[in-house]
Structure formats: structure tokens, C-alpha cells
Amino acid sequence: MSHSQPPPYQPPAADPAPAPQMRPKWARKRVAIPAAAVIMLVGVGIGAAGGEDQKKTSTDAKPHPTVTVTKTAAAREAKAKRKPQPTKTVTKTPKPKATKKPAEDKAPEGKVVFKVWGSASSGVDVNYGSDSDSRQGAGLPMTKTLTLDSEALYYNVSAQLRGGGDINCSVTVNGQTKKGHASGGYNICSAQLNGGITGGWE
Known part of the structure; x- marks a missing residue:
């Protein structure tokens, strides 16, 4: 005789785990695009800031060219541009030196006085003395005394000019005086x- 046995005990099956819900593709794009945009903006901002710093650094690092202009160079350029001025020649003729006229012709007793005065820019040759004593003199005015x-x-x-002038001469003995005069060229006073x-003098 067969007995029917109940089937073995099986615990009731648990509810199956709910399947993960997947977001649709259009929802994922909606989140990814703004996030990418934000990251991009941040990156651009950092890059711009870095670029400005780099520009500042490079600007500070590079010295600006300097131009130096000296007055000497400018003066030389101005002088080079000037037209040469005509040369002027001025000739000055020296005026003959005027000499004072000596004091009145006087000779102490027993003395002979010789005098030459005036102006002679080129000089004068002077001879004075007696028939037995001849001497030479120089310079104006000249005064010489002999015993x-x-x-x-x-x-x-006698006084001879050396190419120009105006002179006077005199000889005095015991109160007696003789005078002479010469002017220009090589004339003789x-x-x-x-x-x-x-025994007198004349």
C-alpha cells in the first residue's frame, strides 16, 4: 500500500532583490555637461591667472631699451649743419710810442749833455761824442753826459731812424745848445x- 508522503519542506522563496534602477542616458548627460563646463571654466581661470603672472614676470625680467643723447653729440651735429663763416682778417698797425720831451737843455759847468727823444717804432742808431771820443747810444729818450x-x-x-719815426736831438755845452730833427724813413737827426x-761854443 502506498502512502503518499508530503513533499519535503521548502522555505518560502524570498522576494527577489529589486533590480537597480538605471538612469536614462539623457539624465546622465544633463549632469555630466554642466560638470565638464565648470571644470573647464576653473581650468581657464587658472590658466589665465598663470598667464598674467607669467606676462608680468617676463615683462619685469626684460629691461626696456634706453636711449642716451649727450649734448656733445647734439652740438657736433649742429656744428656740422652750420655753414662755414667767411674769415675776416684785421691788420693792426702799432702806434709809435710817444716819449716825453726832456727837461730844458742845461749842462753843468764843465759837462756836455747829449739828448735824443721822440718816437721810432723800428728803433734808432745813435752816435755822440767829440772829434776825439765817439760813442754809441740806444733807446728813447736818451740822455748822456760827458766831461x-x-x-x-x-x-x-746824430741819430738815424730805422725805417720810420719822428725824433729830435740836441747837444749842450756851457749853456749853448744846438738842436736837430728828423722824420720818416732812414733820415738822420x-x-x-x-x-x-x-774859447766859446757855437
């Missing part, structure tokens, strides 16, 4: 006193 020689026949002075028969 009177009673045996002398005459006393004279001369004055002479002769011993008289009676």
Missing part, C-alpha cells in the same frame, strides 16, 4: 757845437 774836454774841436750827436777861437 768837457777843452782840447776838443767839436761835440755832436744831427746837432753839433764847435769850439770857437775865443
Whole structure:
């Protein structure tokens, strides 16, 4: 006889786990696009800031060119542009030196005085003395004194110009005076006193 056995016990099956819900593709794009845009903006901002810093650094690092203009260079350029001025030649003729006229012709007793004065820019050659004593002098005015020689026949002075001037000359013996004058060229001024028969001078 067969008995029917109940089927073995099986616990009731648990509800199956709900399947994960998947977002549709259009919903995922809606989140991904704004996120990518934000990341991009942040990256651009950082890049721009870095670029500005880099520009500042590069600007600060590079020195600006300097131009130096000196006054000397400018003066040379101005001088080069100027037209040469005509040369002027001025010739000055020296004026002859005027000399003072000596004091009145006086000679102490027993002395002979010779004088030459005036102006002679080129100079003058002077000779003075007696027939037995001849001497030379120079410079204007000139005054020379000799002791009177009673045996002398005459006393004279002569002064010759060296190419121009105006001079006077004189010789004085015992209060007697003879004078002469010369002007221009190589003319000669001369004055002479002769011993008289009676012992005087004329």
C-alpha cells in the first residue's frame, strides 16, 4: 500500500532583490555637461591667472631699451649743419710810442749833455761824442753826459731812424745848445757845437 508522503519542506522563496534602477542616458548627460563646463571654466581661470603672472614676470625680467643723447653729440651735429663763416682778417698797425720831451737843455759847468727823444717804432742808431771820443747810444729818450774836454774841436750827436719815426736831438755845452730833427724813413737827426777861437761854443 502506498502512502503518499508530503513533499519535503521548502522555505518560502524570498522576494527577489529589486533590480537597480538605471538612469536614462539623457539624465546622465544633463549632469555630466554642466560638470565638464565648470571644470573647464576653473581650468581657464587658472590658466589665465598663470598667464598674467607669467606676462608680468617676463615683462619685469626684460629691461626696456634706453636711449642716451649727450649734448656733445647734439652740438657736433649742429656744428656740422652750420655753414662755414667767411674769415675776416684785421691788420693792426702799432702806434709809435710817444716819449716825453726832456727837461730844458742845461749842462753843468764843465759837462756836455747829449739828448735824443721822440718816437721810432723800428728803433734808432745813435752816435755822440767829440772829434776825439765817439760813442754809441740806444733807446728813447736818451740822455748822456760827458766831461768837457777843452782840447776838443767839436761835440755832436746824430741819430738815424730805422725805417720810420719822428725824433729830435740836441747837444749842450756851457749853456749853448744846438738842436736837430728828423722824420720818416732812414733820415738822420744831427746837432753839433764847435769850439770857437775865443774859447766859446757855437
